[in-house]
Amino acid sequence: MKLIECPRDAMQGLPDFIPTVTKIEYLNALLKVGFDTLDFGSFVSPKAIPQLRDTAEVLAGLDLTGSRTKLLAIVANLRGAETAVQHTEISYLGFPLSVSETFQRRNTNQTTAEALADVATMHELCERSGKTLVTYLSMGFGNPYGDAWSPEIVTDFTQQLAAMGIRIVALSDTIGASTAATIAPLFSALIPAFPQIEFGAHLHTTPTTWREKVAAAYEAGCRRFDGAIGGIGGCPMAADELTGNMATENLLAYLAEQGVETELDMAAFMRAQGMAAGEVFAIH
Template sequence: MPYKSEEIILVDCPRDAIQGILHPISTQKKADHINKLLESEVFDWIDFGSFVSPKAVPQLSDTAEVLRLLNINNKSTKLLTIVVNEKGADAASLFPEITYLGYPFSISESFQKRNTNVGIDEAFSRLKNINEIARNTSKEVVVYISMAFGNPYGDIWSQELVVNWIGKIKALGIKEFSLADTTAEAEISDITTLFKKCIHEFPELRIGSHFHSKKEDSLVKIKAAYAAGCRKFDGALMGYGGCPFAKDDLVGNIPSEDLLDFFERKTDILALKNSFIHLIS
């Protein structure tokens, strides 16, 4: 089916793809690959790095250096980086090339502590401060609702809890969200009902998807989210990555090539895959 490009936002996430790779990847290789993504002009956003503790994610400790090597002149693609506290937001705010600050906010207390070493209350307090930093530096916060489809820890979860937290965060003036299927366990019925519920409740917000999935389940998740009203989709080439803090056997991201195919965006996908293979080799 034909899609108008302005109706759909596709996000490639090399940051998510490589953050769990143990062997060091050179700054130049990272920049070369991201430049290849930028040149393709088929992705609206690129989630390219993170300003977090190098002890937490050593692979991404050179995000600032990578950014300085990117050729973003005359490119329409926007850059997003992950931050988890005010220090990271301050560091990212120094770069006018960055449009979005992505903030992972878990509605599971256990996962929030596992992911950022603080509980939900402190994470929300940080978010307030990060949003002020973003406002003062002409950036926009994107909140990822982690564990949006449930959690493996026995923490309280419901779709109403998701809606309630989006409402609280919206009150800060934040308009960009993504529902994250962190542990790849969301059923298609869950995807359908949660997106419909959130989009009905908050039609003024943009609520995207960040799914983790088995490769064979990727397309059906894309279709379900799209049919339920989702218009922003995250992926990673070849389905690499996933959250290293969720659980050991986590499956990968939605393959970006599946998104490009479903939304009929033409590019030399083999060249992009080869670039990614070179990046991680």
């Protein structure tokens, strides 16, 4: 079981800038919990995501001593990837590839064909740099733009990624539109069809629908889940203002019910949870 904590996704849409020192203190607290991966920041245009304009400074302040957690940074283009791979502390680069042509243009100002070409180049760059590219298939469970969507389209995208040698694909519920009826068939079909790929679930949800989504993915064989403490963040285009990231505490509760041992330091988790509810997010 791999749990990926995503403070980057929680922070990026907040209008008030979180001080760099506060980010560093929070991320250092998260590094003590024992998550597999920490999605800590992004190397994108500061005009696009002003909240994360200090990612390089934050990275310089992180204490990785004794932490088993690996770092992941999101990039939106080749320039960002070239910057990210220069940092030896980073293990993973994440790139949002959308099955929706409209959303790809809005998110990275590219066509999906251009984005796929960039994925191939980024993968080669990561391979040369000793890093791994994580490809997020955004709008993986549907989209609001009227673009064609079907499980077959998602499978076709995955086939193209597999042909490139991509090893981690996270199906992403960008707007919280997924249901158990869409989640379960996709994971059930893709996981056995592409055994060389590690599939993850990046789910957005409302407070009342999280359990059915987690259960559908888990029962279909998914063993990699993204979450954010408090369920903070999510896509601003979601129609429901209650839609946010999958709350990590809910993930942990579900896994505990299934008897899954996460090997997390729960005392450290509670300290980080307290920080999230206090100085990190409460005043923003």
